[in-house]
Structures are given as structure tokens and as C-alpha cells.
Amino acid sequence: MRKFLWVSVFLLFSVLAACSNNNDSKKEEKDAAAQEEDEAPENTYPLTGETASGSIDQRVISVMVNNHSQARPQSGLSKADIVYEFLAEGYITRFLAVYHSDLPENVGPVRSARPYFYEVADGFDALYTYHGAANFINDDIEDSGVDYADGAHYDNDRELFKRTSDRQAPHNSYLITNGLEQLLQSKGYDTEMEIDPLLFSNEMKAEGTSAQQVTVTYDEDETVTYTYDNQKEQYLRESDGEATVDAETNEQIALENVFIVAASHEVIDDEGRRDIDLKSGGKGYLLQNGEQIDVEWKNKDGRILPYKDGKPLPFKPGQTWVNVIPEEPGIVSVNEKGGDTSAD
The missing domain is CATH 3.50.90.10 (YerB-like)
Structure with a gap:
């Protein structure tokens, strides 16, 4: 009988110790999860997909x-x-x-x-x-x-x-x-506003072809060239053969995404003003990571967005340039070769 009592007491303490260890383990897991949650970014900017260092409800x-x-x-x-x-x-x-x-x-x-x-x-x-x-x-x-x-x-x-x-x-x-x-x-305009975010991903969601340098020709003397910099993992922009730089910083424009959209254009007056159809959708090209993805563009709630096989394609987190070109002639030339264009 006494032996049985000691065995029972031993088993009871073993169970209590196991429960205590299990609770400690769960507490440690919760603490670790909470720490990870504290370290994880609370917000991302809705139009770049990058971690927000400030407010995200300011007016666009x-x-x-x-x-x-x-x-x-x-x-x-x-x-x-x-x-x-x-x-x-x-x-x-x-x-x-x-x-x-x-x-x-x-x-x-x-x-x-x-x-x-x-x-x-x-x-x-x-x-x-x-x-x-x-x-x-x-x-x-x-x-x-x-x-x-x-x-x-x-x-x-x-x-x-x-x-x-x-x-x-x-x-x-x-x-x-x-x-x-x-x-x-x-003027009584909103100073703060919740902005619906664009779709972003660090992974390409569709197969592309090499596009190290892409030139958009609006006219013989009006061209735009994007050259992929393998080191920066960005497209560098040139206008009419000269680097597009910011006068305030002297930095060349460098982009994670280039989205080229072909849309119907119609000249409506003697000044050369145009009407451009941004509603009907059509052919487009999305440039990311040195590759070109052939896409369709659609207008969703006033935003021009890339689609592939009926599904929306995400942008790469970062900055985006959208070139809208006429369907005809819609001249875009692609150089599959190129390489690192960064300065020494």
C-alpha cells in the first residue's frame, strides 16, 4: 500500500512538472511570437509595397x-x-x-x-x-x-x-x-485618406524573356530608354539618349518596375491635343528584374494594372514608371543583352 502511495505521488509530480514545462514552452513560444510581431513591419506604403517608416494615411x-x-x-x-x-x-x-x-x-x-x-x-x-x-x-x-x-x-x-x-x-x-x-x-479637401494598396510581390509570378534594354519611340527625336542595372537590380531611365536625372539630387531615375501600355490615341485639335482611351484595356509589357512579361492591361477602378491569363500580376516593391504609347505604331524595341551599367 505504501509503495503504491509513493508511486502515485511520483506520478502526480511528474504530471505537474510536465504541465509546468509545457506551459513554460507555450509561454516562450508566445513571447517569441510577440517579439517577432514587434520586429515585423506594421505597415507598408500602398503604392510602393515597401516598409513604411512614417504615416500611410496621408493624401496622395x-x-x-x-x-x-x-x-x-x-x-x-x-x-x-x-x-x-x-x-x-x-x-x-x-x-x-x-x-x-x-x-x-x-x-x-x-x-x-x-x-x-x-x-x-x-x-x-x-x-x-x-x-x-x-x-x-x-x-x-x-x-x-x-x-x-x-x-x-x-x-x-x-x-x-x-x-x-x-x-x-x-x-x-x-x-x-x-x-x-x-x-x-x-479648400475643404481631405488631408488624410486610406489608400487601397497595389499588388506587390518579391517573386515574379509569370515567365518573362530577357529585356536588358528597352526603348520606347514616340518620335524620331522623342525616345525613352530603360537599361537594366544588374548590380542595382533596377532599370535606369534615359530620355533622348541622355540620363534622366533629378535636378535636386542629381540622381538618375532608377526603377523596380516599368509598365508599358498600348492604348488608342486620337488627335482632337490643331494644337495636337489628344484623347487617349484608358478604359478599354489592351496589350502591355511589364519589365522587372531584367525581364519582359507580355501582359494585358485593364482599368480597375481608375487604375491601369497588368494582367496575365486573366489574373492580376503584382509589381515588385519599389518605384514604378508607366509609359502609355499609341497602339499604332506602338514602337518598342528590346535588347536582350546588356548587363551591368553601373558606374565604377
Whole structure:
């Protein structure tokens, strides 16, 4: 009987010890999980997919940026999450620079509006910032309901827009971003907004072909070239054979994603203004990691996005440049070779 009692006591302590060890183990697992959760990034920027070092609910700001040869080099392009490049008049392109994760002090030169630019801005609920427009375009912008800031109303007030003396108008208007918060508040626009994120992945989700250098030809004298830098794992941009650099930093524009979109273009007046169909979808090319993926583009809630076999393709985390080109002739040349273009 006494032997049985000692055995029972021993078994009881063994069970209690096992439970204690099991609880300690679970506690350690919970503590480790909590530590990992603390170390993991809480937020990512919705338009770059990169870890957020600051707020992610600030308003998206979009700016019409001049790309005339007399407007180069531009200021602020290297900080844009996304840049859209469209033909504006003749064969000269303009940019819509979209800012959310980083906002430089100055952006420009700022140029006049076009309808397809503010359509893209509206897809991000962005403030659409431009400098002047034809009366019918201004009327369309006001009727569209998009939040906007026309630099022609603030010309040279030195708080929101400024004119520089180093260039001639219309190539010398710059947005001063420090004045944006006051502008948003004065016009009753939202200063904070939850932004639906784009789709991002560090892994390519479709097979591509080698594309070390890709040239988009808008005209004989208007070309854009992207050359893949194997060391940086980015595409470096050139315009008309010269590196595209940011005037503020002297840095060459370097991108994780290049998205080339073919869309229907129609010239609508003697000034060479165009109507561009951004609704119907069509053929496109997505450049990532030195490879080109043939895709279809679709407009989803105002955003131009790449699809493959009916499924959305993610962007690589980082910055993106979107070149919209005419379906005809839609000239894009690809050099499969190339290699490291980084400076020594």
C-alpha cells in the first residue's frame, strides 16, 4: 500500500512538472511570437509595397510635370512612387508624378492639364496639381469632382507655387509642397485618406524573356530608354539618349518596375491635343528584374494594372514608371543583352 502511495505521488509530480514545462514552452513560444510581431513591419506604403517608416494615411499628391527639353532636368521625379508618361502635344510627353511615401520640397516644372492625366489621378483619390489649362479642360476638371490645385491661381505667391529665373515660362513653374496642407484645409479637401494598396510581390509570378534594354519611340527625336542595372537590380531611365536625372539630387531615375501600355490615341485639335482611351484595356509589357512579361492591361477602378491569363500580376516593391504609347505604331524595341551599367 505504501509503495503504491509513493508511486502515485511520483506520478502526480511528474504530471505537474510536465504541465509546468509545457506551459513554460507555450509561454516562450508566445513571447517569441510577440517579439517577432514587434520586429515585423506594421505597415507598408500602398503604392510602393515597401516598409513604411512614417504615416500611410496621408493624401496622395499628383503633379503634372513638364517634359519639354527646356524643362529638363526636372525636380522631384526621383521621389515619386509612380510616374505616368503620356503624349501631351505633338510628340512631346508629360508626366503625372504620384507621391505618397515621400514628398520632395519642390516638384516641377509644373505644366498644364490634360483630361487623361486627371483620370489617372482620380484613381488614387489624389490631389491633382497642374498649372493652367484650356477653358474647356478647366470646366471638365471642376465638373469631374476631382480635388485639384491650379497653379495659375497661385502664380508666384511663393507659398504654393513659384517661378524661377533660370528658365523661361512655361518651363519655370514649381510646386512648393510645404504649402499643400494649408491648401487642402482651405479648400475643404481631405488631408488624410486610406489608400487601397497595389499588388506587390518579391517573386515574379509569370515567365518573362530577357529585356536588358528597352526603348520606347514616340518620335524620331522623342525616345525613352530603360537599361537594366544588374548590380542595382533596377532599370535606369534615359530620355533622348541622355540620363534622366533629378535636378535636386542629381540622381538618375532608377526603377523596380516599368509598365508599358498600348492604348488608342486620337488627335482632337490643331494644337495636337489628344484623347487617349484608358478604359478599354489592351496589350502591355511589364519589365522587372531584367525581364519582359507580355501582359494585358485593364482599368480597375481608375487604375491601369497588368494582367496575365486573366489574373492580376503584382509589381515588385519599389518605384514604378508607366509609359502609355499609341497602339499604332506602338514602337518598342528590346535588347536582350546588356548587363551591368553601373558606374565604377
